[in-house]
Amino acid sequence: MPLVPVNATPTTEPGAESPAQVLAAYHAHQGMTGRGNSAFTTAARSFLRRWPAVQAWAEEPLHVQLAANTATHPFITFLLVTGRLHPDWEYLVHRKFSSLWRDLPGTVIGADIEEFITAARTVGYSERVASAMASQVMARILFATGKRLHEVTHDDFDALTVAGTARQQATGRTWKHYRAAATATKTVLYHHGILPALPEPWQQRLPFARRVAGVPEPMHSILVRYLERKSVTCKATTVSCLATRLAHFGTVIAAIAPDATPAMLTRTGHIEPWMHALTRAENTKSGGVLSRAEQARRILAVANFLREISEWEWPEAPARTLMYSSDNPRLPHPLPRFLPPDADRRLSQALHDSPNRLPADALLLQRACGLRIGELLDLEMDAVIDIPGAGSWLKVPLGKLDTERMVPIDPDILTLLDRITTTRSPGRPIRHPRTGRPADFLFTAHGRRLGQNGLRRELDRAAGVAGLPHITPHQLRHTYATALINAGVSLQALMAILGHVSAEMSLRYGRLFDTTIRDEYERALDLAKTRIGSLPQPTAPKPGQPQPDWRATATIKTALAGGHCLRAPAQGPCAYANICEHCPSFQPDPDDIPTLTRQRETATALADDATTRRWDAETERHLRLITRINTLIQHAATRPRAM
Numbered sequence: 001m002p003l004v005p006v007n008a009t010p011t012t013e014p015g016a017e018s019p020a021q022v023l024a025a026y027h028a029h030q031g032m033t034g035r036g037n038s039a040f041t042t043a044a045r046s047f048l049r050r051w052p053a054v055q056a057w058a059e060e061p062l063h064v065q066l067a068a069n070t071a072t073h074p075f076i077t078f079l080l081v082t083g084r085l086h087p088d089w090e091y092l093v094h095r096k097f098s099s100l101w102r103d104l105p106g107t108v109i110g111a112d113i114e115e116f117i118t119a120a121r122t123v124g125y126s127e128r129v130a131s132a133m134a135s136q137v138m139a140r141i142l143f144a145t146g147k148r149l150h151e152v153t154h155d156d157f158d159a160l161t162v163a164g165t166a167r168q169q170a171t172g173r174t175w176k177h178y179r180a181a182a183t184a185t186k187t188v189l190y191h192h193g194i195l196p197a198l199p200e201p202w203q204q205r206l207p208f209a210r211r212v213a214g215v216p217e218p219m220h221s222i223l224v225r226y227l228e229r230k231s232v233t234c235k236a237t238t239v240s241c242l243a244t245r246l247a248h249f250g251t252v253i254a255a256i257a258p259d260a261t262p263a264m265l266t267r268t269g270h271i272e273p274w275m276h277a278l279t280r281a282e283n284t285k286s287g288g289v290l291s292r293a294e295q296a297r298r299i300l301a302v303a304n305f306l307r308e309i310s311e312w313e314w315p316e317a318p319a320r321t322l323m324y325s326s327d328n329p330r331l332p333h334p335l336p337r338f339l340p341p342d343a344d345r346r347l348s349q350a351l352h353d354s355p356n357r358l359p360a361d362a363l364l365l366q367r368a369c370g371l372r373i374g375e376l377l378d379l380e381m382d383a384v385i386d387i388p389g390a391g392s393w394l395k396v397p398l399g400k401l402d403t404e405r406m407v408p409i410d411p412d413i414l415t416l417l418d419r420i421t422t423t424r425s426p427g428r429p430i431r432h433p434r435t436g437r438p439a440d441f442l443f444t445a446h447g448r449r450l451g452q453n454g455l456r457r458e459l460d461r462a463a464g465v466a467g468l469p470h471i472t473p474h475q476l477r478h479t480y481a482t483a484l485i486n487a488g489v490s491l492q493a494l495m496a497i498l499g500h501v502s503a504e505m506s507l508r509y510g511r512l513f514d515t516t517i518r519d520e521y522e523r524a525l526d527l528a529k530t531r532i533g534s535l536p537q538p539t540a541p542k543p544g545q546p547q548p549d550w551r552a553t554a555t556i557k558t559a560l561a562g563g564h565c566l567r568a569p570a571q572g573p574c575a576y577a578n579i580c581e582h583c584p585s586f587q588p589d590p591d592d593i594p595t596l597t598r599q600r601e602t603a604t605a606l607a608d609d610a611t612t613r614r615w616d617a618e619t620e621r622h623l624r625l626i627t628r629i630n631t632l633i634q635h636a637a638t639r640p641r642a643m
Helices: 019-033 038-050 054-059 062-066 073-081 089-094 108-122 127-145 154-171 176-191 219-233 236-256 267-278 292-311 341-352 357-369 373-377 411-423 452-465 473-486 491-498 503-510 515-532 590-612 616-638
Strands: 384-387 391-396 405-409 556-560 563-567
Touching: 019 038, 019 073, 038 054, 038 073, 062 089, 073 108, 089 127, 089 154, 108 127, 108 176, 127 154, 127 176, 154 176, 219 236, 219 292, 236 267, 236 292, 267 292, 341 357, 341 452, 357 373, 357 405, 357 411, 357 452, 357 473, 373 452, 373 473, 391 411, 405 411, 405 491, 452 473, 473 491, 590 616
Parallel strands: none
Antiparallel strands: 384 391, 391 405, 556 563
């Protein structure tokens, strides 16, 4: 409902108004809003008799304030929206304002609320969410402080948080929903130019002392000092992972020797028991045991800890080397998990059809450019660079390896980027989480940079729509790199596009479709066929003798639709034999039943021949084909005959 910014605030100070003046203003307000009856008037008169100066009511105990009946609530709300009453926070966080929207039109606070809702819609919030933020948070702040919208500060939100937390402790009613609404409200006010900075995330990283709280002294202080030292040169996420891994190390060591320091550790008494405990350690997220990769990361973390404090000449450092490179478990080296072409097309279609445009387009851009997820979310509005004579390029910011690079893009990607710029929520630059500088990020939603969790949720949704299993964002990067390899891109170009600093990283993709390996394989296969010799040929029949049956030859035999295949036993079985008959897309018609019947008879004879020659694998292959042909005949018999 549109709100008319009419100043209905009293022209005199609230305390200077007489009860009759306040009552008259209340009657005028009721007439304007189309509400009111004798019960409301009686309740207002009773209120004014007891508290002629209406602000005195705010000094009453909470139980007195909350004892107001339903007929008195509209009068109290009238006092609030017209700026005549400013209760304390305790009342405001306990009171519900279900009829607030009826009383806002024609008031100064109503005009401020309308301005706030418009600002919230600008950064991407729906009308419903914007209105909820206005009633749950913004209105309460204006009621309590008596300020106008542009006078609100972070301190006002802090006061609201304190009151909400106190209510939760006193009543057990959660304040989580209102806390989230307050954070969103501050975001809107930042982009509206009222607050000087975005609110910090509610969940802050725990101090190092709490991260290793389970480790007793003196090891506790040593680990905290080490983590503080590493925070100078390492990323926050890296140090956070170190804290988790060293906390487990310190806990295990404390169970063996509570007063131990690194200088007191021994290989057999401490390090080896800890490494043995790693094999049984629980993964707190999955509930299972730690993976071998995580075990290796924890071993490396502890080894670096002991080595570095020795290099720094800490007095607590061990006197000799306690861990060696051989302590690291051997890890598997799987090939990159790319999406097959069909799965890639289905996922892309699901993302194109997604109702969640911004995260879906972000994933499409990641697939089109092979970006890491962190690089994708760090893209800024000026990321596209046009170079005369060299086309358009995407400037990828500093990412995992702290290097920038340029990725070539085509007109389709430019169209996608144009759509993203119209979908994102506008607003003031946002503080970069790593550098602290203001950044105009490309992917912003509701006034904040799009998060990884939002991307992963959208990818899970799209994979479900496409009928695919769980897919990670990094698989899109693998798929992009695999497509480049298939297209014959050079190793040097692949390194530059993917942002790899070593050839070994890019060679992982080269091993997927190594043309050299394929050439060597085909050369060796031709040589093997040459050494095997030509296939045995049936002797020419004498006049009057029947033609010898190919099924009687000492070869690996396969019946095909248009003929047959003969392979020497030394060549091994064929991986493509009868592939069409086993394909789920193969659909015979009733007219094909005679052909299938003859093929089944031939396969039966070939199975008997293979059994006689003790070629068990060939026998099994023919029997599988017979079973499949029986199924095809049954399906063909139920299909309508082609006209």
